[in-house]
Amino acid sequence: MNEIYTFINSVLLGTTPIMWAALGCLFAHRAGIYQLGLEGLMLIGAFASIGGALAFGSAWAGIALAIAVCVLMSALFWLVVVILKANAIIAGLGLVGVGVGGTSFLQNVIFHTSGAVVAKATVPSPVPGTATGPAAILASLSLLVYLMPIAAIVVWLIARRSTFGLRVAATGQYPFAANAAGVKVQVVQLLALCIAGAMAAIGGSELSVGSLHAFSYDMTAGVGYVAFTAVLFGKEAPWGVVVASLVFGVATALGIFGEIHAVFGLPLEFLQMTPYVVTILALWFAGWRWPHAGNASAGAFAELQE
Amino acid sequence: MNWHHGVSSAGRVLVALVIALVLVSIAFQTGGYSATGTWSAVLTGAVTGPGSLEATLRYALPLAFIAIGVTVSFRGGFFNAGAQGQFYAGGIVSLYLALVLPASMGGTLVAFVALIAGAFAGALWSIIPGILRIFFNVDEVIGTLMFSFIAIYLVTYVSTGPLKSPTAGGQVAVTRSVPAAVRVTPSSGLSVEMVVAVLLVGIVVWWLLHRTRFGFEIGLVGRNPIMAEVQGVEIRRIGLATFAVTGFTAGLAGAVEVLGPVGNILSGYDPNIGLTAILVALVGVLAVSGALVAAVLFGGLTAASLYLPLAIGLPSTSLVFMTGLISMLVTARLGWGKWPQRVWHGGDRRSKALHDWGESKPLQTGNAGTKLEPITLDRPGSVGSRA
Known part of the structure; x- marks a missing residue:
């Protein structure tokens, strides 16, 4: 039975950063901007939250700092992509480089180490730590895990049941019509990117001050790309993204499960590939036509064209 | 791409x-390192510095190989971002x-076979996401990015x-x-043969791009x-070929690195x-000659990034920060030029419009009715400015 609890634990740990980042990135995609820099933003968020937590002695202050920094970076990304009309894919890969190199540089400048930076203050769990049995696993999870369903509902409300959400979708689907209807297309894109940045920051914080309690060089290791894919896989619909994130969370947990228990005698490395293989398969399935494909912004990619 | 276009880019x-x-x-x-001191370092x-120029060329070599291949892909509008994985595939094979x-084959022959096989392995690693x-x-x-991650675990x-060295101790496993006898370069990483090889690949790709039907169609x-x-170009064939070329050169780069300066694969x-x-290809304005020049530039930066920790204690990864910044800005419209476009996909609204508009059959590049999408929309910014 313990193994089942451990597995559920790893599913939740794997899903949380992906879902936070993917739910935010959803807005960027719906507004018609391919935010591939998510990986870099998560890394920056992970680093800033550790830095803030160490400086202010509170994980929440760390997360606030992470959100501020990532919103700023998203605004810069908006400047480059929307105003200066750079190619979003290349600029996104560049943002990943800025995240990897920048955090590594600051890690050396601030903490004088290229190894791990250990968090002193971490996100608490709502379940008291004295619990035993299955509840002990609940107690080991950070509050950000428990906030995940609330975030999903709020994102659904904003994306599908609010004027702003409608404007975002209109911007992504047909910017001419949106513009003609009086939507300030570029402002909506800025807001969408900033929401994506803020939620990527929370996802990154979950990795550093939430679950691993440390920061190390390039610690996201592709989680940002997986979250990006979750948005594509989820057809840019909030509940689709939730399901996609869960699928990737299970894939991650399977990889971890394989590290502990030898499965089919396969070498460890092959099991660790699971999330990446599942990502590719997911994109393949996403190309299929679901009966209710949601309000996906099909014309979104046109935005990036010159 | 005519000459003044190249100049403006x-x-x-x-x-x-x-x-x-x-x-x-x-x-x-602001980080406490003197900027002038850093740049002089x-x-x-x-x-x-002593041996610096040699190091610059040594790091320019693999970059040049890969960038030449990436140039082909990007010219065709396919964003092959997985050079790292293709590099690994070539190195491993x-x-x-x-x-x-067997050593009885002779070192030169073994090296030749290994290099070619590595290049084909890279092509295979590229063509799978290409087919997908x-x-x-x-x-x-x-x-391509996911295939890179998979390749990291293969490394x-x-x-x-299977290839682990039984004798090597220490914390990190190594093959x-x-x-x-099989090494293609001395440990400095430079040899006449490899410089000739990169020039040869450059010339072949230039010829392919500028003097053949294939290049024209790309x-x-x-x-x-x-x-x-509509003009009768088989997009699928061209697309697969560009993926193969990019993977081929990236795999070759991996093979040259492993058989040359590196000599083994570290975990x-x-x-x-x-x-x-990718940046080398873009900074080289997607031209073969430009890629060669840009490769030397970034080879120099790589060589310098390994010297910086020793000289002024700056982590070598901090130059990734710089390449990232360049990457964010390099395609920005800072006044001049235009980049080739990416083949976008998804949605069928405008493919249907195209279908209605002409006799041309809708582009059947995906399964279940997903098609390449013709892009005719302008940006929202220009709408505002026009209104």
Whole structure:
């Protein structure tokens, strides 16, 4: 039975950063901007939250700092992509480089180490730590895990049941019509990117001050790309993204499960590939036509064209 | 791409480089490292120091190989972002062959076979996401990136598993070393043969791009896939070929690295070459000659990045920060030029419009009715300015 609890634990740990980042990135995609820099933003968020937590002695202050920094970076990304009309894919890969190199540089400048930076203050769990049995696993999870369903509902409300959400979708689907209807297309894109940045920051914080309690060089290791894919896989619909994130969370947990228990005698490395293989398969399935494909912004990619 | 187009793109790239340099200098200065001191250290590490120029060319070599291939893909509008994985695939296969082929074959022959096999392995590693992109509509940026991650675990697997060196101690697992007779370069990483090889690849690709029907069709597909399809270009064939060429050169680069200066594969071996090589191709304004020049520039930066920790204690990864900044700015419209377009996919609204509009059959590049989408929309900004 313990193994089942451990597995559920790893599913939740794997899903949380992906879902936070993917739910935010959803807005960027719906507004018609391919935010591939998510990986870099998560890394920056992970680093800033550790830095803030160490400086202010509170994980929440760390997360606030992470959100501020990532919103700023998203605004810069908006400047480059929307105003200066750079190619979003290349600029996104560049943002990943800025995240990897920048955090590594600051890690050396601030903490004088290229190894791990250990968090002193971490996100608490709502379940008291004295619990035993299955509840002990609940107690080991950070509050950000428990906030995940609330975030999903709020994102659904904003994306599908609010004027702003409608404007975002209109911007992504047909910017001419949106513009003609009086939507300030570029402002909506800025807001969408900033929401994506803020939620990527929370996802990154979950990795550093939430679950691993440390920061190390390039610690996201592709989680940002997986979250990006979750948005594509989820057809840019909030509940689709939730399901996609869960699928990737299970894939991650399977990889971890394989590290502990030898499965089919396969070498460890092959099991660790699971999330990446599942990502590719997911994109393949996403190309299929679901009966209710949601309000996906099909014309979104046109935005990036010159 | 006519000559003044090339010049204007080069001007734009220079502006991006200068802005990135200024921003990085500010970051270094605020981080407590003197900007002038840093750049003079970069100059020492890349050009003026003892053996620096050699190191610059040594790091330019793999970058040039990959960037030449990436140029082909990007000209065709396919964003092959997985050079790192293709590099690993080439390295692993060439190392394996260098270790298992009998020495009686002669070192030169073994090296030749291993290099070619490595290049083909890279091509295979590239063409799988290529097939997924072209026949199953799996976005090639994500597909190639995921294949890179898979390749990283393959590297860990071979260095800790089948090819593991039984003698090497220490904390990091490493494979057995390539026999000295099979090495294509001395440990400095430079040899006449390899410089000739990179020039040869450059000339062949230039000839392909500018003097053959294939190259012409790549240009057509990159500029306007719908037009190309209407004109009778087989987009699928062209797409697969560009994926293969990119993978081939990236695999060759991996093979040259492993059979040359590196000589084995370390667990967690990361030359950080994928993004840099894409950047080399873009800074080289997607021309073969430009890629060669830009490769020397970024080779110099790589050489310097290894010198910086020793000279002024700056982590070598901080230059990734700079390449990232350049990458963010290099395609920005800072006044001049235009880049070839990406073949976008998804949605069928406008493909249907195209279908209604002409006799041309809708582009059938995906399964279940997903088609290449003709892009005729302008940006929202220009709408506002027109209104």
